[in-house]
Amino acid sequence: MHLPKAELHLHIEGTLEPELAFTLAARNGVELPYADTEQLRTAYLFDDLQSFLDLYYALMTVLRTEDDFTELADAYLARAAAQGVRHAEIFFDPQAHTARGVEIGTVIEGLGRALEASEEKHGVSTQLIMCFLRDESAESALATLRAAEPYLHRISAVGLDSAEVGHPPAKFREVYEAAAALGLRKVAHAGEEGPPAYIREALDVLGVERVDHGLRCMEDPELVARLVADRVPLTLCPLSNVRLRAVGVLEEHPLPAMMDAGLLCTVNSDDPAYFGGYVGDTFHAVHEALGLDREQLRTLARNSFEAAFLDHDEERRARYLAEVEAYEFD
Numbered sequence: 001m002h003l004p005k006a007e008l009h010l011h012i013e014g015t016l017e018p019e020l021a022f023t024l025a026a027r028n029g030v031e032l033p034y035a036d037t038e039q040l041r042t043a044y045l046f047d048d049l050q051s052f053l054d055l056y057y058a059l060m061t062v063l064r065t066e067d068d069f070t071e072l073a074d075a076y077l078a079r080a081a082a083q084g085v086r087h088a089e090i091f092f093d094p095q096a097h098t099a100r101g102v103e104i105g106t107v108i109e110g111l112g113r114a115l116e117a118s119e120e121k122h123g124v125s126t127q128l129i130m131c132f133l134r135d136e137s138a139e140s141a142l143a144t145l146r147a148a149e150p151y152l153h154r155i156s157a158v159g160l161d162s163a164e165v166g167h168p169p170a171k172f173r174e175v176y177e178a179a180a181a182l183g184l185r186k187v188a189h190a191g192e193e194g195p196p197a198y199i200r201e202a203l204d205v206l207g208v209e210r211v212d213h214g215l216r217c218m219e220d221p222e223l224v225a226r227l228v229a230d231r232v233p234l235t236l237c238p239l240s241n242v243r244l245r246a247v248g249v250l251e252e253h254p255l256p257a258m259m260d261a262g263l264l265c266t267v268n269s270d271d272p273a274y275f276g277g278y279v280g281d282t283f284h285a286v287h288e289a290l291g292l293d294r295e296q297l298r299t300l301a302r303n304s305f306e307a308a309f310l311d312h313d314e315e316r317r318a319r320y321l322a323e324v325e326a327y328e329f330d
């Protein structure tokens with residue numbers, strides 16, 4: 001669906017398609033435990049977040065050079081542009097690369113080269129969000145922030161991802177304070193598999209401006225009221241929720257109830273190479289499965305630009321919002 005939109009919840013490592021994984025494996029002499037792309041695709045049946053993360057971290061070992069990261073991001077941006085994305089705020093997981101000997105500068109400069117060319121090449125403006133792995137230590141997160149300091153001109157925010165349950169946001173209070181002191185904005189995954197209390201903690205202890213997923217807020221009406229009153233954006237990922245079994249089938253996704261409750265919902269793809277669709281496909285899927293009408297889809301697109309970190313460029317935000325209003329569905 002070509003409705004103009006911003007993508008605000010997208011892990012660049014989760015855009016690694018099987019074909020590119022095999023190409024990079026051959027180029028870098030990395031052996032994958034799968035015969036071919038077809039056999040690899042049979043591994044894409046997940047029970048929960050952890051079973052996905054195991055494959056996600058295993059496959060990204062093919063990413064080694066600056067060119068690999070550039071190629072990965074450029075391929076995503078081309079696909080995103082073809083599905084109406086006008087602005088993308090892109091997550092990356094530096095610790096998943098530095099832990100296996102890839103320098104953080106290789107990762108950031110590689111991604112940065114694709115991102116800086118994106119507006120001219122694909123018509124997509126971009127930002128980069130550096131995520132800490134919450135199942136690693138707070139010390140490791142802090143060391144990662146320090147290692148990223150020479151590259152801060154390329155980074156607009158910090159985030160928190162990976163295995164949620166047992167790793168509450170408060171563990172990262174210090175590194176979030178340090179990030180804010182460096183001028184970085186703050187988001188965090190919360191309430192994907194973890195309880196509503198983790199969403200409250202992300203807001204109260206980390207001071208996040210957006211909540212990634214936030215799905216489980218619906219179990220806590222007082223929290224919903226607060227998120228509505230404060231217009232805290234939620235970056236929902238419906239196809240991810242189905243594939244990782246947070247929701248049984250797409251038809252049961254609470255997105256319509258969340259919109260009816262007045263929550264500032266956005267729809268995103270999370271890890272599109274693994275979860276069966278890019279963000280335009282996701283808009284189409286929620287239209288079909290949940291019966292969201294055109295005006296509701298337009299609201300989701302409008303929300304995505306409202307929630308985007310475009311405060312330094314309100315003219316651009318206004319231009320994108322005007323494109324949303326002018327869009328004619330076919």
Ligand code: HPA
Binds near residue numbers: 162163240
């Ligand atoms: O959906 C996700 N949740 C948490 N961590 C992740 N890292 C990549 N995708 C995800």
Ligand SMILES: [Zn+2]
Binds near residue numbers: 011161189212
């Ligand atoms: Zn995510």
